[in-house]
Amino acid sequence: MNxxxxxxxxxxxxVIISLVLAIILALWKPHVLVEGLQRACLYAVIALPMxxxxxxxxxxxxxxxxxxxLGAYFAYFLNVYTGIDPLVAIFPALAAFFLIGMVSYxxxxxxxxxxxxxxxxxxxxxxAMVMEQLANLIWTSRPIKLPLPYVSAxxxxxxxxxxxxxxxYVGAVIIVxxxxxxxxxxxxxxxxALAVGQNPRGAKLVGIHVDRTYLFIFSLSIALxxxxxxxxxxxxxxxxxxxxxxxxxxFCLIAMAGIGNLMGILWCSLILGxxxxxxxxxxxYAGWADILFFALIVLVIMVRSHQRQVK
Amino acid sequence: MxxxxxxxxxxxxxxxxxxxxxxxxxxxxxxxxxxxxxxxALSWDILLRSGQISFGMAGLxxxxxxxxxxxxxxxxxxxxxxxxxxxxxxxLLAWLIGMAVLQLRGMYxxxxxxxxxxxxxxIVRNLPDLTGGPEGTVLPSAIFAGNSxxxxxxxxxxxxxxxxxxxxxxxxxxxxxxxxxxxxxxxxKSSGIDVFKYLVFIFVVTSAIQGLTGGAYAHIYGFVSPEGxxxxxxxxxxxxxxxxxxxxxxxxxxxxxxVLGVISEFLKLxxxxxxxxxxxxxxxxxxxxxxxxxVGTIGxxxxxxxxx
Numbered sequence: 001m002n003x004x005x006x007x008x009x010x011x012x013x014x015v016i017i018s019l020v021l022a023i024i025l026a027l028w029k030p031h032v033l034v035e036g037l038q039r040a041c042l043y044a045v046i047a048l049p050m051x052x053x054x055x056x057x058x059x060x061x062x063x064x065x066x067x068x069x070l071g072a073y074f075a076y077f078l079n080v081y082t083g084i085d086p087l088v089a090i091f092p093a094l095a096a097f098f099l100i101g102m103v104s105y106x107x108x109x110x111x112x113x114x115x116x117x118x119x120x121x122x123x124x125x126x127x128a129m130v131m132e133q134l135a136n137l138i139w140t141s142r143p144i145k146l147p148l149p150y151v152s153a154x155x156x157x158x159x160x161x162x163x164x165x166x167x168x169y170v171g172a173v174i175i176v177x178x179x180x181x182x183x184x185x186x187x188x189x190x191x192x193a194l195a196v197g198q199n200p201r202g203a204k205l206v207g208i209h210v211d212r213t214y215l216f217i218f219s220l221s222i223a224l225x226x227x228x229x230x231x232x233x234x235x236x237x238x239x240x241x242x243x244x245x246x247x248x249x250x251f252c253l254i255a256m257a258g259i260g261n262l263m264g265i266l267w268c269s270l271i272l273g274x275x276x277x278x279x280x281x282x283x284x285y286a287g288w289a290d291i292l293f294f295a296l297i298v299l300v301i302m303v304r305s306h307q308r309q310v311k
Numbered sequence: 312m313x314x315x316x317x318x319x320x321x322x323x324x325x326x327x328x329x330x331x332x333x334x335x336x337x338x339x340x341x342x343x344x345x346x347x348x349x350x351x352a353l354s355w356d357i358l359l360r361s362g363q364i365s366f367g368m369a370g371l372x373x374x375x376x377x378x379x380x381x382x383x384x385x386x387x388x389x390x391x392x393x394x395x396x397x398x399x400x401x402x403l404l405a406w407l408i409g410m411a412v413l414q415l416r417g418m419y420x421x422x423x424x425x426x427x428x429x430x431x432x433x434i435v436r437n438l439p440d441l442t443g444g445p446e447g448t449v450l451p452s453a454i455f456a457g458n459s460x461x462x463x464x465x466x467x468x469x470x471x472x473x474x475x476x477x478x479x480x481x482x483x484x485x486x487x488x489x490x491x492x493x494x495x496x497x498x499x500k501s502s503g504i505d506v507f508k509y510l511v512f513i514f515v516v517t518s519a520i521q522g523l524t525g526g527a528y529a530h531i532y533g534f535v536s537p538e539g540x541x542x543x544x545x546x547x548x549x550x551x552x553x554x555x556x557x558x559x560x561x562x563x564x565x566x567x568x569x570v571l572g573v574i575s576e577f578l579k580l581x582x583x584x585x586x587x588x589x590x591x592x593x594x595x596x597x598x599x600x601x602x603x604x605x606v607g608t609i610g611x612x613x614x615x616x617x618x619x
Contacts, residue, residue: 060418111599117418118364122554123598125547129591137584248425255422287445291433294426301419302411 040273047250049221056197065243071229097226101219345572362493370428373541375522376529394526401522447536557604
C-alpha cells in the first residue's frame with residue numbers, strides 16, 4: 001500500500017524520461033506546461049476525495065462533482081451576504097460539507113452499502129440529478145462569477161506571460177494529498193480506515209467500528225470536495241451543471257490509477273492535463289482535446305486487462 | 312389460463328395499433344417518446360441479464376441516428392430502409408468494439424462503454440464535412456412528412472421489435488446461457504457455454520436495437536446533432552426506467568418506461584424547469600425502498616399471497 005515503495009528501480013527511468021519530455025515541452029510550448037500543470041492539479045484535487053470514498057467505503061459517488069458545485073454556490077453566497085473571501089470560505093465550507101456528508105451518509109448512502117454495484121451507481125446518479133435540478137430551480141442556470149481582482153494575477157518570464165493565481169490548485173493538491181497520506185499512514189483512525197477498506201469483515205473482527213469509519217471517511221471526502229468548490233469558484237463561472245464533467249473525469253482518473261492508489265491519481269492527472277492542453281494548443285484541433293481523456297482511459301483499461309490475462 | 316394470456320396480449324396489441332383513432336396529436340407524440348425510451352430500456356436490460364452494465368447506449372443510439380440520417384441524405388435511400396441500415400451500422404460497430412471490450416467485466420466494462428459513447432460524440436462533432444460538425448445536420452424533411460399516425464406506427468414497430476427480441480431471449484436456450492454467465496462465469500464456462508460468443512452476440516443485438524431506435528428518432532425529428540443525438544439522457548433515463556420497473560424481465564422495463572414517461576411528461580407541464588428533480592427523487596426512492604422495481608415487488612407480493 002505504501003505509494004513510495006512502488007517507485008522501484010525501473011520506475012526511475014520513467015521519471016527521467018518524463019522530466020526530459022517536460023523540459024522539451026517547457027522550451028517549445030511553455031503555456032502547455034504551466035496551464036497543463038494547473039489543470040492537472042485541479043483534476044487531481046477533485047478526484048482524490050472520490051478515490052477515498054471508492055477505496056474505503058466502496059461506493060462510486062456519481063454525485064461527486066455536484067457536491068463541488070454546491071460548495072461553489074456556498075462560497076458565492078457567503079461572499080454575497082457576509083463579504084467573506086472565497087479562499088477564507090474554505091474553512092466554513094469544510095465544516096458545512098462535513099455535516100452535509102454526514103447527513104447524506106446517514107440518510108441515504110448507508111442503505112445501499114450491501115446492495116449490488118448497479119444500485120449504488122444509480123442511487124448516487126439519482127442524487128446527482130436531484131442536486132443539479134434543485135440548484136437549477138433555486139439559482140437558475142445563469143452562470144455567476146464573483147469579481148475578484150486577485151485571480152487575474154500573472155507573471156512574465158521573458159516573453160512568456162502566465163497566470164499565477166491558478167497555482168492555488170497545485171498548492172491545494174499538495175496539501176490534500178500529503179494530508180490524506182499522512183492521515184492514512186500515521187494516525188490510528190487512518191490506519192483503521194485503510195483496514196476497513198481492505199476487508200470490512202476482518203476490520204470488524206479486530207474491533208474497528210466499521211460504520212463509524214465509513215461515516216467519517218464519507219463526510220471527510222464531501223467536506224474536502226465542498227472546500228475545493230470554494231477554491232474553484234474564484235476562477236470559474238459557476239452554474240448547476242458545472243460539477244458534472246468533473247465526476248466523469250475523476251472516475252476516469254481513478255480507474256486509470258487503480259483503486260486505492262492516491263499517488264497514482266496525481267501522475268495520471270498530470271499526463272492527462274498536459275496532454276489535453278497540448279492538443280488544445282493547436283489551432284483547429286482544439287475540439288479533439290475532449291477525446292483524449294476517454295481514449296486514454298479506454299487504452300489503459302484495455303492494456304491492463306490484457307496484461308492480467310497474459311499473466 | 313394460457314389462452315387468456317394470449318388473448319390479453321392480442322387485445323393490448325389491437326389497442327396499441329388503433330391508438331391514433333382515439334387520441335390527439337399531442338398524446339401520440341408523448342407516446343412516441345415513451346416507446347423510444349422503452350426500446351432503449353429493454354435493450355439495456357437484455358444486456359444486463361448477462362451481468363454486463365452498459366453506459367454506452369447514447370453512443371450507439373447516436374451512431375444509429377447519424378448513420379440513418381446521413382445514408383438517407385447522401386445516398387438518397389428510402390428513410391425506412393435507412394433506419395434499418397442505421398441499426399445494422401450500430402450492430403456492426405458493436406461487433407467490432409465488442410471483440411475487444413467484452414473481455415472486460417463489471418465497473419471497467421461500464422466505464423469503457425461510457426467513454427466510447429463520448430468518443431463517438433467527439434468524433435462526430437469534429438468531422439464537419441461529413442456530419443455537419445457541432446451544429447448537426449438537418450434532414451430535408453421529417454419522415455412521412457411529419458404525419459403523426461404513421462410516425463407512431465413506426466415507433467411502435469421499433470418498440471415491438473425490442474419486446475419480441477427480449478421475449479425470444481427469455482424463452483430460448485440463450486436465456487439459460489446469459490443467466491449462468493451472470494451468476495457465475497467460471498461455472499458457465501465449465502458447463503460448455505462459449506461465454507465470449509454469447510456476450511458478443513447479445514451485445515451486437517442490443518446495440519442494433521439501440522441503433523434502430525436512434526435511426527427512428529433522427530428521422531422523426533429530421534435532425535441530428537452531437538449534443539442532441541448523443542445526449543446522456545438516452546443512457547440515463549432508460550436505465551432509470553428499467554430500474555424502476557424491475558430488471559431482468561421484459562415487463563419491468565416496459566412498466567418502468569410507461570410510468571416514468573407519463574410522470575415526467577405530466578411534471579413537465581406542472582414545473583417546467585424542475586421535472587428532472589422529481590425524476591431523480593423517484594430513482595433515489597426506488598433504489599432505497601423498492602430495489603426489485605415495481606414488477607419485482609408486485610411479483611413478490613403475489614407469490615407471498617399465493618403461498619398464504
